[in-house]
Amino acid sequence: MTKYGLLVDAQWCSGCHSCEIACQMEHGLPVGETGIKVVKIGPWPIGDEAEENWQFSYLPIPTKQCDTCASRRAKGKVPTCVQHCQSKCLEFGPVSELAESMDEKQKTMFVLN
């Protein structure tokens, strides 16, 4: 069975929650539940505030409720979180293919199945 993954270019995730709501609506999940959850890291200043170097980022994490949007993909569409990601920082595909573009700091890959 092909292993699918979600590649997140986390430097661009703006924390907009579109992936969460897209997934929630696609799967008819109750309020607050989703197949992908965005966590906020920070904000805090790293070292002296005057340096203006901040820890301030977001990371979307697929959850146990992610089903890789299988029925949607069967219609030739990309997973709904990927399509609706406002920063276009999500990519879906076979893990082996995605692994090739794991070339930058903060890029993160999740195995989905």
Next chain:
Amino acid sequence: MSEKYKTVEHERPFKYEEGDLNVTRGCAWTGPGCHLGCGVIMYTDQEGKFVKCEGDPEDPWTEGRLCMRCLDAPEVTNHEKRLLYPMKRAVEDRGKDKWERISWDEAYDLITEKFMDMKEKYGAESVVFAQGTGRDIAAYITRLAWSFGSPNYTGFLSGQACYLPRIAGMAATTGAPWIPDCAQQFPERYDHPDYEVPEVMFIWGNYPLKSNLEGFYGHWVIDLMKRGMKIVTVDPKVTWLATKSDLHLRVRPGTDAALALSMMDVIIKEDLYDHDFVDKWCYGFDELKARAAEFSPEKVAEITWVPADKIVAAARMLGKAKNSTLQWGVAVDMTREAMPAGQAILSLWEITGNMERPGGMVVAPEILSVAGGWGRELLGPEQEKKRIGIQDYPLYNFGFAVSQPDETVKTIETGVPYEIHGAWLQTTNPLACMGADPQRLYKALSKLDFIVVVDLFRTPTIEALADVVLPAQTFAERNGLAFISGAQRGSTINKIVDIGETKSDMQINLELGKRWNPDGWPWDNVDEMFTDMLEPTGMTFEELQAVAPAYQPIEYYRHEKGMLRSDGQPGFNTPTGRIELWSNFYSRAGLDPLPYFEEPEPGPGSTPELMDEYPLVMTSGARFWGMFHSEHRQIERMRHYRPWPLMEIHPETAAKYGIKDGDWVWMEGPLGRAKRKAKLTPIMDRRLVSCDHGWWFPEGDPEKFYDVFDLNINNTLPWIPGKSGFGSNYKSSICKIYKVEEGN
């Protein structure tokens, strides 16, 4: 399809089937409210229920992306708390939950009888027609007002302090509205052969990722950053975007004009301006130079809280950039002297020659000019003369034909120069949002004999003031035209469902218009009306539905080619044919022709004597992803993310006042107070507190107006506009804070 427009290839017609679902391509404009109108794909099931809303991958603006609010559009459309039929209430029962369901015919009869009676007895000007923030309502509500005979179309927002100051200012000084060039005017977007990515974008007075302002999809900023664009953020808070900026100028709210003038001083003194552009296309440079010289970075650093070296660095970044653009926002308008602030800021891009340049600022292409009103000829010069505020504020003749809001409130209160007796409020909830000093506004509007409100849900304004309520529709329930400000393109809003007895805003206006002034409304239905409006495009409504979105072909450097003036001469559409850094219009209107800075009042620079009692600078209107102004508070999936109104405060400041994270606090200014939950965060300046706006609790008691008078931060803000009648200090005030406790 007219040859005049460019469109994208569509794989399917705008309605098709997918399995057992019906699918319709359309445009999300509006309610729920928004300023953008993204392309959407809407799904209905076998029962005809709206079950899903997705982004349209063929829409060049979004390429299939969508924000959380529109992804959740079905929850709004299908919500159990929607207004589903017209209602009335006896005037003496205003404020009480004593509504009676009525039919549309009865509602129309009653409204017509009352409006015609007021018109006969006191003149049509005695009825005010007010809308909320810009959507596609302007064309129809203005036509309704003007065909009725009232010149008093307005919004209850002090100083019209949202976009109109910038629009009017740009019209007066350059003859056109300018937008940042993100290639949104081309269907090919960033791949258009003439397009160049801006070297640097200044994000000034807004957080575009959350606010999606007029025709600007916020995440274009990210698209462009990935293509190499640098950003400079002008924002008092540390935002996520600010941390990705080359420079972050943490400006004190309301001091943007000083900051801009100081950057100008540096650009001029260091000879970083575009001599050629200034010589050929600008007017009044020497005067501007002298004015800017009054604003040295050292002096301005004290005013603005931005260190002098950063002011210099920002000026150099702009001055040295090959091309630069400006994504500015409502913070510029929400200062009392908004006109000179906007003038100062835009002048920076003018003297650096970034106007009409790829990746700079471009004149917004326009296909239909109805955003500022439609059918003004129906009003006639006699009635136009009575428009409130035009005597005192001649700039109200630029851009939009609105009555001056502060003067309108005063007129309602005093009956001078004439009495106001009625109000038509459509797409607006001024007791919860927009209206300054909402208790004063409430008292003023309470005096009126008859008030109609058109909305999607019951609101504080409806509970407090309405005599008749008409239920409106969300975008999924109706047809419509979407020619959205910004880089205008032609889209259609396409109906997929019926909910209750609701009608679209446009249908309501058409049906009442036909009763009041049949000649002014010669159409049998809204689609016919849309086709007539589309006349300049050569397309019918149905034709546009099939091909939308339609783009007008657009090129750069239009001022050199005589494309910006109606006489076909090169130059800009101003009296001098140049961009007027020194404005002839302002001069003639008795205003300072050059940009200037005035300290926001109240504030540390203008009312030092108040700072002991109100020691913190306060700003409001912080945006949240899932809510649009006063909307979405009853939408569970959105409210989940923002259950309470927040006040952001630095942990050290909070400690000083004994406030912990999650405490309910009062934010109190000289005029009033509002409740917020404290959120401690290091992104705040220690001298500043910030909060969101538009709050009310739909789950609360309608007879307490859903707690709006405890929650509305505008309780702290007065009705005082700038000298031009534009601008108001919505985003800069002062306050003290203390915990909400039993008995206070």
